[in-house]
Amino acid sequence: MINLKSEREKQSRRSRSGWLLLWLPIVPAVGLVEQRSWGQAALENWKQQMVAKGETFDAVRLWPPASARSVEFSKQLAQVTKTLPGRLQIYAGGMSGIIPDESGKARRGSQEPFPPINHHCVAVDEGYTWQDLDKLLQQSQPALQRLLELLKDPPTGIDYDIIKRQTTDSLPSFVAHRIAAQTLCASAINNLHRGNLEGATQDLQALRSFGKVGEQDPTLISLMIRMAIMGMSIDVCWDALQTDGWTEPQLAGLQRQCLEVTNVLSQLPRALEAERIARIYELEWFRSHSYPEWVARFRVRYAGSGWQPVPTDEATAVSLWRQGWLNRSWTVAWSEPEELKYMQAVQLELQALREVPHTLSALRLKEEINASRQGYRVPGAASRFYIKLPLADSYNDWSAGNQTRDSSYPYPDYSGAWFVVIKNLTLNEMVRTAIALKRYGLKYGKSPSDLAALVPDFLPGLPHDLMDGQPLRYRLESSGGFTLYSVGEDFQDDGGNAVASTTNGASADRLAWNGKDLVWPRLLPSD
Structure with missing residues (x-):
């Protein structure tokens, strides 16, 4: 005899098992959908709160539209740099105005017996000489004059459309900027070697104008390119300021080219x-x-x-x-x-x-x-x-x-970039102060007893040490010279100690700014 009750129970169990198997994948899916709704709402609510406080998450609002003037500038810059001799870039890509030693003092790169290619003060081979560099630069005069003209009043806008860049997944190129800046750096050092201070000043002013090129571009890479070029100009400025023959108008003009730190920090x-x-x-x-x-x-x-x-x-x-x-x-x-x-x-x-x-x-x-x-x-x-x-x-x-x-x-982690910018701006403040000290010396025949003496005739206010928020440190030496410095990256005042505690893999030119304090280098006496 068939046990109908037992059979019905088996069928019921099979039915429940079937429904359970059917619901097993559905339950987590429903949970995921509910989680998605919650996540989307939480994100949207947070964004709305931030927008009400002034935040923007829209590329079109943060980026300015492409500027026709910036597009034309980039086009002409690329064309000019393509006309420069390839051999010139062997020089331009590695020259520095500062040749530091272990004591924290330095020699002028422009006064070395050979062009300091890759920061070495010996000839790479017998063909790399000041005469060869000068010849290449003379051949490049049309391009150099065009660079000087382009950088008299450079555009601050951008040369691309941000939405197109995002959708095409394209990356920016700053090759022309690098070549132009390095060429101007080499030209300035060569002019200093030849005793042509006027020519070097023009090169320096153009080089420092790069700080304004694309200033409205909000991207980090654009900011870092501008800061790197400013770093090149700082070393050349140091070399130039060691020479005699400056006039007040020349120095004042160069000082006006120094970037305003609060403007850059806001970027x-x-x-x-x-x-x-x-x-x-x-x-x-x-x-x-x-x-x-x-x-x-x-x-x-x-x-x-x-x-x-x-x-x-x-x-x-x-x-x-x-x-x-x-x-x-x-x-x-x-x-x-x-x-x-x-x-x-x-x-x-x-x-x-x-x-x-x-x-x-x-x-x-x-x-x-x-x-x-x-x-x-x-x-x-x-x-x-x-x-x-x-x-x-x-x-x-x-x-x-x-x-x-x-x-x-x-x-x-972009903190390394933030601190590179602040360090370079601190060096920019030191350049601005060193120019003011040079102007003071032209007028009074001596260095001031303190930096307050530079205000307001040569500086609008005390220069900032952006490493710790205090004024730059300054000390008048018994010799009549001075020590100008920042506390540096360890934020400790070591009294103007320019000796590096470690090289940290720094290139030779950067050793000038790798001491316990960031010290405006003292010139080594000539042999």
Whole structure:
């Protein structure tokens, strides 16, 4: 006899099992959809609050439109630099006006027996001489005159459309800027070697005008290019100021070319705003594409750069995990919470950067950035998130030299760039002060007892030591000379100690600015 009750129970169990199997994939999917709705709402609410406080997350609002004048300037700059002899760049790419020694003093690069190519003071071979350099520069006079003309009143706008650059995934090129700046640097040093102070002054003024080229471009790379060119001009200025024959109008004109520090410091938060917008775009792109498409995109973008992906980004197991569950669930549910976590962390650094034009202190900035990063906490169940964008962030670390940085803060670390800018601006303040001291000496025949004596005739106010927010240090020596210095990167006043505690891999010319204090170098006596 068939047990009908038992059969019905079996059918009921099978039916329940079927429904359970049917619902098993649906329940997590519903949870992911609910999580997505919550994440999108939380991100949008936070953005609205920030926009009400003046933040912008829109590239069109942060970037100015392309300027026809800037487009034409870039076109002409590229054309001019292409006419320069290739051999000239062997000189121009490695010359410096400062040849430091271990004591912290320096010789003038322009007065060395051979052009200091790659910061060596001996001939690379018998063909590399001052005569050869001068001949190349004479051949290049039409191009040099055109550079001087272009840089008399350079455009501050940008030469590209930001939306087109984002959608085409194109990278900017500053090759023409580099070649032009290095050529002007070589020309200035050669003019100083020949005793042509007027020609060197014209080259220097053009070189320092590069600080205004593309000044409205909010990108970090544009800012760093301008600061690098300013660094070249600082070394040449030191060489030039060691010579006699200056007139008051020449010095005053050169001093006017020095950048206004608060204007440049205000560009630091703008650069981070631009990087934030770039990351938002990357996150949006990642949401709408597969993991293999993301990998292929970065391989194409950085091909030929010398960068190699971090092995874990391309490991088979990792790649399969990301192509499978992680990328799909992240796209549906976790990408907006990840974006919000990033935005909240970066907002703290932005607030610190916005204080710098007021505090004028790298020390204060360092303390605030460290405090904000110490407060960072990895989100719970972190395996749901990428946190560090695959390939993109490892490339950023590689290009910035941050491969071994502290991993407790996972997002791109731009603090090295901020401190390079502030250090170069401190050196810019030293140039401005050294010119003022030279002008004072022309008028009174001696150095002042203190920097206050330069105000207001030669400086509008006391010059800033942007490393610690105090005025630059100055001491009148018994010999009649002076010591002018900043406390430097350790923020400790060592009394004007120019001796480097370590080279830290610095190139020879940068050793002049690698002492315990940043000291305006004293000229070594001639042999």
